[in-house]
Amino acid sequence: MQLPVFVVDAFTGEAFRGNPAAVCLLENELDEExxxxxxxxxxxxxxAFIQKLHPSDNFTQxxxxxxxxFTPATEVPLxxxxxxxxxxxxFHKIKNVNQTVTFVTLSGELKARQAEDGIIMDLPLYPTQPKDVxxxxxxxxxxxxxxxxxxxxxxxDTKKLLVRIDDSYGRSFLENLEVNASNLTKVENTGKVRGLILTLKGEGSGKPQGYDFYSRYFAPWVGVAEDPVTGSxxxxxxxxxxQQLGKKEMRAFQCSRRGGEMKVSLRDGGRIDITGQTALVLEGKLTI
Structure with missing residues (x-):
């Protein structure tokens, strides 16, 4: 059997930046293994595996x-x-005729719609609570x-730990920070933490090339040492x-080696719109 497969760099308009994801189109169900x-x-x-919900469906209409x-190690909820x-x-390769598509997922229904400056995703917004250091x-x-x-x-909700680095540090410090992700699982193996977010206040999106906040993300607990750019x-x-900045519209940059950016917009009802660009870098057939 052959499956159409694509590799897309997400949260960037340039090839070989942002976060690459493989996308498979499934005409029929596959077993878990x-x-x-x-x-x-x-x-x-x-x-990612896109699956038809009904036999009469097609990817264009x-x-x-x-x-x-799925990561190389496990399935993830978002x-x-x-x-x-x-x-x-x-939208761009299969030429789906709809302005908005809905995905049925483990995190409920997620919508994505086309826009002039990229694709806007409607995702859940996950609140944080203070953590005893x-x-x-x-x-x-x-x-x-x-x-x-x-x-x-x-x-x-996500088992992500958010650690804000002191404001006295700058973007270059976060970019050059060396984190041995394999050591993280040695000191945290309770299952309570599934991802580590390091974040830093930005200079503000009102300035040229300015961002409201920066971050890096590590998830060795699910088989991903460092994720280049992470929507979840x-x-x-x-x-x-x-809450910290008193803003609902923000620009963010994830400071991995590949780097990637997005616009975020908080909405009523505990939802968030995340806007990002993409670059298709590979397409072919996967033989199984």
């Missing part, structure tokens, strides 16, 4: 699809960049050594920084 084997073969942080995301990549394949001090020490920390929050982490970050 094959999903995981394909994701392991692709060896990207995420492989239909507006609702199933969507699942992945923003692979959702953006999946939307780009449908003593409970995670070993993890923070391994990640940051003696770097000053200004705030620590936790997202119970920004569903947590945006909740935090909106």
């Amino acid at each position: 094959t999903h995981q084997k394909i994701a392991r073969e692709m060896n990207l942080s995420e492989t 239909s507006s609702r699809f199933g969507l699942r995301w 992945c923003g960049h692979a959702t953006l990549a999946s939307s780009a394949v449908l 003593k409970e995670v001090q070993d993890l923070i020490k391994v990640a940051l050594c003696n770097v000053r920390v200004q705030d620590v929050r936790y997202s119970p 982490a920004h569903a947590v970050l945006s909740s935090y920084w909106s």
Whole structure:
């Protein structure tokens, strides 16, 4: 059997930047093991599987699809960049005729719509709560050594730990910070943390090339040492920084080696719009 497969760089308009995701189009259902084997073969942080919901559906005309995301190690409940990549394949490559498509996922229904400046995803917004530093001090020490920390929050919905680095540090410090992700799982193996967000206040999006906040994201607990640009982490970050900055519209940059940016807009009802660009870098057939 051959499956159409694409690799899309998400949260960037340039090839070889942003976050690459593999996207597979499924005419028929696959067993669980094959999903995981394909994701392991692709060896990207995420492989997305777009599935027809009904036999009569087709990828060009239909507006609702199933969507699942797999790292090389496991299935995950939400992945923003692979959702953006999946939307780009449908809109730009398959030429889906709809302005908006809906994905049925483990995180409920997610919508993506075409816009002049990219694709806008409608995702859940995940609030954070204060975290007792003593409970995670070993993890923070391994990640940051003696770097000053200004705030620590936790997202119970996503099991992501958010660590805000002191405002005295700048973007270049976060970009050059060396984190040995393999050591993180050695000090945190309780299952309470599934992702570590390091974040830093920006200079403000009102300035040329300015951003409201910066971040990096590490998830060795799900098989991803460092994720280049992470939509699901920004569903947590945006909740935090909106409260800190008193803003609902923000620009964010993730400071991985590849780097990527997005616009975020908080909406009523605990939702967030994340806008990003994409670049298609590979298409072919996967033989299984």
